[in-house]
Amino acid sequence: QKEVEQNSGPLSVPEGAIASLNCTYSDRGSQSFFWYRQYSGKSPELIMSIYSNGDKEDGRFTAQLNKASQYVSLLIRDSQPSDSATYLCAVSNSGGYQKVTFGTGTKLQVIP
Amino acid sequence: DTGVSQNPRHKITKRGQNVTFRCDPISEHNRLYWYRQTLGQGPEFLTYFQNEAQLEKSRLLSDRFSAERPKGSFSTLEIQRTEQGDSAMYLCATVRGGSSYEQYFGPGTRLTVT
Numbered sequence: 171q172k173e174v175e176q177n178s179g180p181l182s183v184p185e186g187a188i189a190s191l192n193c194t195y196s197d198r199g200s201q202s203f204f205w206y207r208q209y210s211g212k213s214p215e216l217i218m219s220i221y222s223n224g225d226k227e228d229g230r231f232t233a234q235l236n237k238a239s240q241y242v243s244l245l246i247r248d249s250q251p252s253d254s255a256t257y258l259c260a261v262s263n264s265g266g267y268q269k270v271t272f273g274t275g276t277k278l279q280v281i282p
Numbered sequence: 283d284t285g286v287s288q289n290p291r292h293k294i295t296k297r298g299q300n301v302t303f304r305c306d307p308i309s310e311h312n313r314l315y316w317y318r319q320t321l322g323q324g325p326e327f328l329t330y331f332q333n334e335a336q337l338e339k340s341r342l343l344s345d346r347f348s349a350e351r352p353k354g355s356f357s358t359l360e361i362q363r364t365e366q367g368d369s370a371m372y373l374c375a376t377v378r379g380g381s382s383y384e385q386y387f388g389p390g391t392r393l394t395v396t
Binding site: 202204272 | 284313315322323324325326327330332337338371373377383384385386387388389390
């Protein structure tokens with residue numbers, strides 16, 4: 171079982187729609203969760219962090235965390251063509267190691 | 283621009299040659315990570331430093347890879363006797379420290395081994 175799993179996509183949504191990106195993880199002790207955006211040929215850019223169960227909103231982005239289900243998601247409202255990128259989920263490792271594990275990413279395509 | 287810089291941005295080398303990459307972190311960030319990323323994959327952990335101490339190295343990393351962070355400032359990643367399978371993007375990320383896990387990435391170094 172992969173430690174952090176994401177659907178590779180591509181996920182295609184029309185401009186103005188809500189894009190929903192999902193991630194599951196296997197480490198029950200994980201406490202910190204992140205979403206990174208990565209444009210083709212570029213490095214990952216941190217867009218959201220979430221640490222507690224529930225929702226966290228930042229502009230058009232909402233991160234949702236459910237530790238009991240080991241599930242974290244990212245919603246992008248009013249999707250724009252500039253949101254087209256690969257979105258990486260990252261989860262902190264428990265056990266005293268100051269590391270995160272990345273998923274393989276979901277490619278999002280916003281169709282004008 | 284996160285404030286993390288990496289050099290060179292691109293490196294083309296022949297199989298068997300040694301290469302060295304450099305990462306300059308955000309000044310107040312005391313943790314520094316190296317990752318490798320290939321097409322269609324997420325960043326794969328290689329090693330990390332807390333100040334000048336190398337605290338962990340991936341078991342997947344062969345002895346051809348070595349990293350240093352003298353004086354807890356910039357870091358270098360060296361690959362000896364490069365192989366075609368080493369072709370990838372090499373990413374450096376830094377963290378402020380303490381309980382934070384928020385990583386800020388440099389632009390990466392793309393290595394092509396011919």
